[in-house]
Amino acid sequence: MLKIERILCPVDFSEYSARAYDYAHSLARHYEATLLVLHVVRSITIDPIFLSTTMIDKVYSQQAADARAQIAKLAEKQAGEAVQTQITVQMGLVADSILLFAKERDTDLIVMGTHGRRGLDRVLMGSTTEAILRKAHCPVLAVRLPVRSFVRPESPDDPVHIQKILCCVDFSEHSPRALEYAFSLGQQYNAEITLLHVVEDSKGAGDNSARAMESMEQLVPDEVRDWASVVPVVRSGRSYEAIIERATESETDLIVMGVRGRNVVDLAVFGSTTHRVIQLGPCPVLVVRA
Numbered sequence: 001m002l003k004i005e006r007i008l009c010p011v012d013f014s015e016y017s018a019r020a021y022d023y024a025h026s027l028a029r030h031y032e033a034t035l036l037v038l039h040v041v042r043s044i045t046i047d048p049i050f051l052s053t054t055m056i057d058k059v060y061s062q063q064a065a066d067a068r069a070q071i072a073k074l075a076e077k078q079a080g081e082a083v084q085t086q087i088t089v090q091m092g093l094v095a096d097s098i099l100l101f102a103k104e105r106d107t108d109l110i111v112m113g114t115h116g117r118r119g120l121d122r123v124l125m126g127s128t129t130e131a132i133l134r135k136a137h138c139p140v141l142a143v144r145l146p147v148r149s150f151v152r153p154e155s156p157d158d159p160v161h162i163q164k165i166l167c168c169v170d171f172s173e174h175s176p177r178a179l180e181y182a183f184s185l186g187q188q189y190n191a192e193i194t195l196l197h198v199v200e201d202s203k204g205a206g207d208n209s210a211r212a213m214e215s216m217e218q219l220v221p222d223e224v225r226d227w228a229s230v231v232p233v234v235r236s237g238r239s240y241e242a243i244i245e246r247a248t249e250s251e252t253d254l255i256v257m258g259v260r261g262r263n264v265v266d267l268a269v270f271g272s273t274t275h276r277v278i279q280l281g282p283c284p285v286l287v288v289r290a
């Protein structure tokens with residue numbers, strides 16, 4: 001059984017990170033995990049002639065105190081079971097600080113907001129989020145302001161509804177890891193799971209689709225079928241377009257995608273498929289490395 005014991009949620013108090021906090025809190029509650037909330041105060045470089053070291057320390061201390069107060073306000077929104085939460089405020093370079101913190105605390109999952117919008121400009125993704133997605137040692141749940149949300153503040157007693165999970169399957173070495181997370185989340189939230197394989201080559205699409213359906217059926221353990229509804233689906237076309245189309249029409253609450261390891265080749269794969277799904281898809285995307 002998949003264990004998620006420490007969930008890291010970096011916050012910058014934007015609307016994006018506030019939404020990510022809701023998701024992180026929900027996951028921590030379901031997995032009985034510790035929620036690590038991190039705010040990084042950007043390092044400032046000022047000529048000592050204009051501002052003394054003592055004054056800089058005072059500014060930082062005030063920023064840290066303000067950050068803790070804002071995190072406390074985020075926590076106040078959550079009703080129901082209490083989640084063990086640890087709050088940390090650091091000074092440094094944001095992406096580097098998050099990555100180092102996640103490694104030192106051996107976190108199992110990072111949940112963070114992204115500025116994804118219509119368009120493919122990397123700047124719109126947010127340089128910090130993109131760096132974390134590329135370099136983190138653990139899975140990353142990227143949360144933007146989606147068309148649909150499984151966090152429903154109007155239902156404080158049961159604010160989270162992950163009813164449909166879409167897991168992308170390409171039969172590569174990183175698919176099994178993504179499936180492990182999809183099945184685990186499906187069990188935690190009692191959600192329907194769709195396994196999606198996209199056939200990009202139109203030649204022999206019929207035969208390829210039939211083989212893919214059979215192969216996907218074999219990927220589902222018997223014990224998973226005992227408690228989950230698993231639906232295999234095959235689409236043809238561009239991968240990211242087919243994923244987004246299926247997620248939109250089925251009102252998917254969460255997309256799970258496996259990606260290759262951290263290397264030069266992965267940059268192209270990440271940019272061409274995962275990056276587009278995160279920015280253009282209708283819901284959060286969990287990125288899982290093999």
